[in-house]
Amino acid sequence: MSSAEQVLLTGGSVIDGTGARPRSDTAVLFEQDRILAVGPGAIAEAAADARIIDVSGCTVMPGLIDSHCHITFGEPASNDELFFHRPQSTSMLLAAFNVQKLLLAGVTGFLDADCIFDLGPALREAIEAGIVEGPRMAAGLNALLTAAGGTAGRLIPDTGQLGYAHVMGDRDEMIRTTRQQIKFGADWIKIHVTGSLPNSSGELTVWSLDELRAVTDTAHALGTPTIAHCRSAESTRLAALAGVDLILHASFLDEHALDAVVAAGAAIAPTFTFLANLIDHGHLVGSATSQVDLFRGEIDATAAMLRTAFDAGVPILCGSESGFALTPYGHWHARELELLVDTMGLTPLEAISCATRNGAIALRRPLDSIGVVAVGAAADLLVVEGDPSIDVAVLGDRRRFRHVFSRGRDVDLARPWPERRPLPGEKVGQWAMRPLTRDLVDP
């Protein structure tokens, strides 16, 4: 292999992703997708014709890994839009357009655990084949739901597939669908363990332990991990007991659920960003304010117990739930780090580890083979002006990014931000926001 492909970054600080203190005035040498040397000695190891980049004043760190990103949703403003106004072919083109924004935002790896139609594995393969420019991707197919539904209420059909949902009839169908999804390239099997039902506030557990075990045992037998959407303590406890590998949200976690998570060795991706964006900024984009207090309570209650989980050694992953109008691609991936610091009291370095080193779990890679700046690890690197170990918010400011290296390749950050016009029929029109009564016209 020609040494012309070596790149040497000199003069910057290095945050290696493991939680270790930053090392100042050091160097990182990599060739294609492999880090060859880290530390002052890297300079001596570099080939004579290595490309040398002075990154003084910058921090070199692993690229971000977003463990909860819905790349195929296309930023819908409502479930109606997501479920009924997204033709399959258009959705694929839109996902291919949107995924480049992740790289521009410093995200070099992500997990999309449930896609609409069957787009996820195809997008992953197109990225790997060089057809579409994007980060490393781990992909699921549809989320498995019971007929009680998921987060879209009665829009979820009683059987069959719609949007991100594949509705399971009985235990046999759960086992069969799990096997089929793995056959068609799913890296993860996603289960919606809770769903919103009329006459109940919050989400209810809509799977039994036996059903969860049927899916998880089947997936594990085929070497595939499972991931579960759990917006209650009981659902989190059942998911952990069933052997689910990664739990999303873990809302309202309690001690029983925590004990089960610790005993099972499951990981958690809290995903506060969607809730926090609605609370803090929803008024700017016409969000319903009725949920603000509910969401604030959910974050407060969950963060305190997640801190306990973190202290007990539960791996915490960083996921933004990008993909909705409240979380458009490329804008909010790093906000989750700020929220881990602000709500769970993690240090910036701890939050960075959640968003880098721990992301190996989401990508199904061995720990320390990706998401770290270490010899032998993948060359997914971010070079940012400033010191994220003091303030993680700098990671949310693309103007501070000097380089993003994806698989060792320098991503073109100089290009304009990808903009587009609306597609025909993409947005759901509304006749009115409220009934036009006579009183309104003539008070």
Ligand SMILES: [Zn+2]
């Ligand atoms: Zn999600």
